[in-house]
Amino acid sequence: MRGPQDYGGMPAGPVDPDTHEHVPTHWEKTVDAMMMLLFDQRRRLARVDESRRMQEALGDDYHKYPYYERWLQAISWLMLEKGVYSQEELEAKKAEVRARMEAEGHGS
Amino acid sequence: MDPKFRPGDQVQVLQRDQPGHVRTPMYVRGKTGVIERIVGSFPNPELLAVGHSGLPYKMLYRVNFKQGELWEDYDGESDDTLEIEIYEHWLAPV
């Protein structure tokens, strides 16, 4: 079975070095920073291989997710798996954040 | 841990169908290459991926493939090569 991440040799389009260039946003760097912290020698909460397993678990969605959204999903699934927070805590927090962001007019 | 292979040895990557997280891409499975060098022993990523320690460690090699061995329709030059890291448990002697 071929995992969704296993791209080597698959048909694909041209590479455009100019339009496929991108300055990482603050949001992306925040996700990057969180991953780095969870992996670091002090916390060792997760390994890069575990993050890859979670990203691969996206299946067909792997191709649709933007790069750092894939990382974010992997982080959250890993924290749930490791019991750092529960599904209920996550849902409650998301509801709180959603209400706050909507009040601030985000994402409109 | 003694390496099973030496630089210059011919090896074949196992054509194994293994679910879960593995670092041996499909395009090299079943292909024959040459050990370029012994990298050293490393935790097994297949176990790290599920939160284990990665023990026992696995010997890791850099394996050199002729592009023509990997792709029947390779349209570059015949000397072109690809090098990739393969863990010992994915390699068989030729």
Place this chain on the structure above:
Amino acid sequence: MSETHDHSHDHAHPTHTHDGKPIQEDPLPSLEAQILEASVRELLIEKGVISSDDVRRAIDQVESRTPALGAKIVARAWDDAEFKDKLMSDSDEALMAFGVDMRPTELCVVENTDDVHNMVVCTLCSCYPRPVLGIPPAWYKRRDYRSRAVREPRAILREFGTDIPEKKQVRVHDSNADLRYLVLPQRPDGTEGWDQERLARLVTRDSMIGVSDALAPADVED
């Protein structure tokens, strides 16, 4: 190709230029992703796993890693044969002089010569020598590059404007496991007697991934 690292992010979300045109190719994170990110971060802080300061410092660290460091290393290798030998044989020790710690990975330096052109890809994810080059470019993480670099490297190189003579061997490195790769590009002609600082200006990020050569003196000199 020019380097695109922008150190002038004074505002929090630098996703648009002044004329309002998006400067990023990926879409903005969806509201759902923004909500998930803030939720995860706040939960991790509430649980005492990380602090806001940790996140800020980690972002600083992410931003401090740029291809300028890789360029310094390459320039030194061009200028200092002993350093180059060490870099090629025991990169850990050579990199200590630059305060670079690659652990738990190892840096493998591959040298371009008159006969060999090296090029790096990670087909399975986006493994990249981050301590010396920073965050990988968007194209390096995309499906197109990851799929085709191993199968038609010469076509990919042409898309980057890099023509490799037929006689020259193209060696692709799939960075799939515990090594990270840095290409040591060929030192351009006409740089005899240049000091390392001047040499470093010729070393682009892309030349250290192997999709292009180092710049020529004429490209940087006024």
